[in-house]
Amino acid sequence: MLFTSLEFFVFLPLALLLSALVPAGQRWAWLLVASYVFYGVLRPFNLVYLGAVTLVVWGCGWALERAAREPARRLLLAAGLVAVLGSLVAFKFYDFVAGELERLVAGTLGPETVIALPRLAATTPVGYSFYVFSAVSYLIDIFARRLSGKQHAGDVALYVAWFPKILAGPIDRATNFLPQVSAGLRADPERLVLGFQLIGWGLIKKVVIADNLAPMVDRIFGIAAFASPIDLLISVYFFAFQIYCDFSGYTDIAIGVSLLFGLQLMENFRRPYLSRSTAEFWGERWHISLGRWFRDYLYIPLGGGRAGPVRHYLNLMIVFVASGLWHAGLGYGVGWTFLVWGALNGGYQWAGVATRPFWSRVGERLPRISQSVPLAALRVLLTFHLIAITWVFFRARSLGDAWLILKKIALNLIEIPSLLSRFPFTAEHYAAFALIAFLVGVEIVDERRSIFQRLAAAPVVVRWGLWYLAILALLILGRWQAREFIYMQF
Amino acid sequence: MKRLGKSALLFIAIGLAIYAGVYYAAERLMVHTGRSNPLFKIATAQDSTVDWVILGASHAMPLDFADFNAQMERETGLRILNLAAPGTGPLYNRFVFEHFLRTHRARNVLYVVDSFAFYSRTWNEERFADAKLLRRTPFEPAIAASLWDYARHEGVDARAVLDYVTGFSKINNRERFERDTWEGEAQFDRVYRPSASAVKKRIAYLYPDKTAATALGRYVEEFSTLIATARQAGASVVVIRMPAPSQYRSELPHEAVFDAAISRLLAAREVPFHDFSPAMDEPRFYFDTDHLNRPGLTQFFARYLKPILVPARGG
Numbered sequence: 001m002l003f004t005s006l007e008f009f010v011f012l013p014l015a016l017l018l019s020a021l022v023p024a025g026q027r028w029a030w031l032l033v034a035s036y037v038f039y040g041v042l043r044p045f046n047l048v049y050l051g052a053v054t055l056v057v058w059g060c061g062w063a064l065e066r067a068a069r070e071p072a073r074r075l076l077l078a079a080g081l082v083a084v085l086g087s088l089v090a091f092k093f094y095d096f097v098a099g100e101l102e103r104l105v106a107g108t109l110g111p112e113t114v115i116a117l118p119r120l121a122a123t124t125p126v127g128y129s130f131y132v133f134s135a136v137s138y139l140i141d142i143f144a145r146r147l148s149g150k151q152h153a154g155d156v157a158l159y160v161a162w163f164p165k166i167l168a169g170p171i172d173r174a175t176n177f178l179p180q181v182s183a184g185l186r187a188d189p190e191r192l193v194l195g196f197q198l199i200g201w202g203l204i205k206k207v208v209i210a211d212n213l214a215p216m217v218d219r220i221f222g223i224a225a226f227a228s229p230i231d232l233l234i235s236v237y238f239f240a241f242q243i244y245c246d247f248s249g250y251t252d253i254a255i256g257v258s259l260l261f262g263l264q265l266m267e268n269f270r271r272p273y274l275s276r277s278t279a280e281f282w283g284e285r286w287h288i289s290l291g292r293w294f295r296d297y298l299y300i301p302l303g304g305g306r307a308g309p310v311r312h313y314l315n316l317m318i319v320f321v322a323s324g325l326w327h328a329g330l331g332y333g334v335g336w337t338f339l340v341w342g343a344l345n346g347g348y349q350w351a352g353v354a355t356r357p358f359w360s361r362v363g364e365r366l367p368r369i370s371q372s373v374p375l376a377a378l379r380v381l382l383t384f385h386l387i388a389i390t391w392v393f394f395r396a397r398s399l400g401d402a403w404l405i406l407k408k409i410a411l412n413l414i415e416i417p418s419l420l421s422r423f424p425f426t427a428e429h430y431a432a433f434a435l436i437a438f439l440v441g442v443e444i445v446d447e448r449r450s451i452f453q454r455l456a457a458a459p460v461v462v463r464w465g466l467w468y469l470a471i472l473a474l475l476i477l478g479r480w481q482a483r484e485f486i487y488m489q490f
Numbered sequence: 491m492k493r494l495g496k497s498a499l500l501f502i503a504i505g506l507a508i509y510a511g512v513y514y515a516a517e518r519l520m521v522h523t524g525r526s527n528p529l530f531k532i533a534t535a536q537d538s539t540v541d542w543v544i545l546g547a548s549h550a551m552p553l554d555f556a557d558f559n560a561q562m563e564r565e566t567g568l569r570i571l572n573l574a575a576p577g578t579g580p581l582y583n584r585f586v587f588e589h590f591l592r593t594h595r596a597r598n599v600l601y602v603v604d605s606f607a608f609y610s611r612t613w614n615e616e617r618f619a620d621a622k623l624l625r626r627t628p629f630e631p632a633i634a635a636s637l638w639d640y641a642r643h644e645g646v647d648a649r650a651v652l653d654y655v656t657g658f659s660k661i662n663n664r665e666r667f668e669r670d671t672w673e674g675e676a677q678f679d680r681v682y683r684p685s686a687s688a689v690k691k692r693i694a695y696l697y698p699d700k701t702a703a704t705a706l707g708r709y710v711e712e713f714s715t716l717i718a719t720a721r722q723a724g725a726s727v728v729v730i731r732m733p734a735p736s737q738y739r740s741e742l743p744h745e746a747v748f749d750a751a752i753s754r755l756l757a758a759r760e761v762p763f764h765d766f767s768p769a770m771d772e773p774r775f776y777f778d779t780d781h782l783n784r785p786g787l788t789q790f791f792a793r794y795l796k797p798i799l800v801p802a803r804g805g
Binding site: 006189464467468471472475476478479480481 | 494501504505508509512621649652658661662664
């Protein structure tokens with residue numbers, strides 16, 4: 001079920017109403033049923049995968065709690081990880097790797113040496129990457145004794161399947177989620193108001209901004225070879241905002257819906273395009289739940305930054321390449337572009353680590369300049385453009401297309417002002433620019449003090465006026481013809 | 491808590507008042523920009539009785555492109571109302587015609603038949619929920635009631651009724667300031683350059699369900715009901731098939747089965763059937779893979795259609 005579908009707007013009030021009627025002690029059971037209904041309507045068979053993942057991690061967690069000897073615990077952890085992560089890898093990459101192998105063999109040994117490997121021909125179940133990562137975090141946290149393995153099976157099932165986050169996160173931790181469920185879920189008026197505000201803002205980001213940018217982006221990325229440099233440049237900018245609004249819109253709705261049931265999920269986005277460095281972008285502002293997952297379950301176990309400079313660089317690259325692989329298989333297909341996307345971001349981190357001492361010294365010697373607003377703005381702009389370059393690899397259909405787009409833009413950089421003056425801008429372009437300007441404006445205001453806090457302190461006329469404006473924007477400008485959330489397709 | 495409840499009620503009441511205002515504005519704008527939607531044409535038709543009502547899908551639409559309908563009326567001296575809509579099968583056409591009969595009368599019905607419209611729900615039940623049609627349909631309680639009836643008895647999605655009653659598609663119309671014309675009308679004077687891949691694409695679009703033998707029986711039945719409705723209202727029915735290039739015709743799937751079924755029905759009902767599909771083969775008569783352009787339509791009208799329409803004068 002999509003958050004933007006009519007079915008969801010019927011499902012949510014019903015789920016809330018029934019949840020309120022069920023005694024607090026049994027609420028988990030109703031919420032689990034609701035979550036399975038939400039997930040199952042997309043494709044009932046996917047419930048089998050969801051059930052299997054839940055059973056594996058709950059079973060392994062239960063056994064881990066009871067196993068006293070370290071080798072047995074390690075074996076149990078390995079078995080659980082291989083089962084759930086292995087299935088994810090198989091779903092995502094098996095067919096792609098088989099195809100690449102066949103091509104490699106034919107290319108090396110000649111076209112007459114044809115091998116035909118069997119194919120899975122199974123698409124990754126929707127949201128699989130997200131709930132598998134949640135399940136993995138549950139298992140590792142029990143292994144690391146951050147969490148008890150004596151969890152109620154129903155609570156664990158609800159943690160894996162919780163409907164607001166199952167399709168595209170946030171990848172919440174069991175250490176945050178399960179204590180709230182055990183304590184009994186209750187929504188107070190403050191959480192309800194915040195929940196509705198987040199749902200409203202998330203919908204605006206998705207159906208008003210992202211989905212209005214999408215057709216222009218799709219059109220130009222689909223004809224990259226024939227598009228003009230200005231068209232390509234505009235599409236790269238538009239895609240940067242499309243993917244942000246699409247994904248963060250989803251998580252805003254997920255967090256908002258959870259709040260209606262009394263559950264606080266972890267923050268996932270914090271105005272990422274206001275980052276002053278790519279390290280800040282990835283570490284503190286963009287897809288925070290995934291970044292922390294990789295930090296806690298991959299980067300730190302590998303030694304992080306404390307295992308010597310070479311290992312530090314290597315660990316950074318491993319994390320970003322792994323992140324790139326995780327992103328592969330998205331709506332834009334499985335391809336080498338995601339590997340390059342991850343590696344490029346890893347390269348940015350290398351550059352950041354290598355130049356950090358230099359910038360620290362500059363900061364100490366020129367404290368006024370280093371903290372000035374113009375420099376901060378410049379850093380924000382530079383970071384945004386560095387990230388935008390990586391989005392080209394994320395969105396392009398192939399490495400060749402990505403390279404072509406970047407080359408076309410780069411070779412015409414000097415002529416951009418004159419090309420811009422002759423570019424046939426349409427009403428669609430102006431509307432898109434206006435929506436982006438609105439978003440950036442809101443984020444800048446929000447950066448200083450939360451918009452929601454400002455709203456809470458504002459007179460009722462202003463609050464209600466803004467609510468009505470938001471609802472009207474959704475009604476009048478929204479594209480509601482069910483376009484899937486990009487990250488759902490992982 | 492009581493105060494919170496009162497605030498919520500007040501918020502909803504003000505919201506509903508604003509919504510009503512926006513709905514009214516959207517409806518007025520729709521009236522201002524309306525043109526080709528069949529239900530809009532019925533609402534704005536000047537004559538309560540017409541000599542011919544034309545029904546069908548997009549192949550019938552060029553008969554009302556630009557000033558062609560007025561030209562036909564001038565040359566025949568007849569009142570003609572074209573209620574064809576793109577991609578609509580017999581179910582949607584029956585719905586439109588029944589609504590027409592509530593306030594108007596037709597002496598004759600010309601149905602332009604297309605096989606694709608008899609092979610899929612896409613062109614029948616699902617067509618009712620298409621925002622492109624709903625956003626151009628004026629609000630009338632009678633249409634809402636009829637739509638609800640179709641949802642209950644004919645398998646139309648109830649969401650179409652909800653959309654129509656709430657006016658959502660009108661409020662959410664991205665083309666709200668544009669005149670309601672089908673995209674084909676802008677190409678009416680163009681000449682088509684034959685393309686095998688374009689034909690293949692078009693056929694794949696028109697026949698989304700690969701095997702739909704059961705669908706044919708269902709929609710032939712709907713068509714039969716439409717003919718009976720017209721007869722009951724005192725209108726005679728003529729069925730025609732528009733010309734189409736052989737490159738297009740040769741790709742049509744299940745055409746022999748369709749021909750047999752439709753011929754059987756029309757013979758049993760004694761409805762005249764004129765198959766003009768092989769009549770004009772040259773690409774210069776078309777603006778795309780299968781729609782007549784202005785020169786093609788002019789010739790088609792003079793040679794084939796006018797003799798059918800004119801004897802009906804005063805009928």
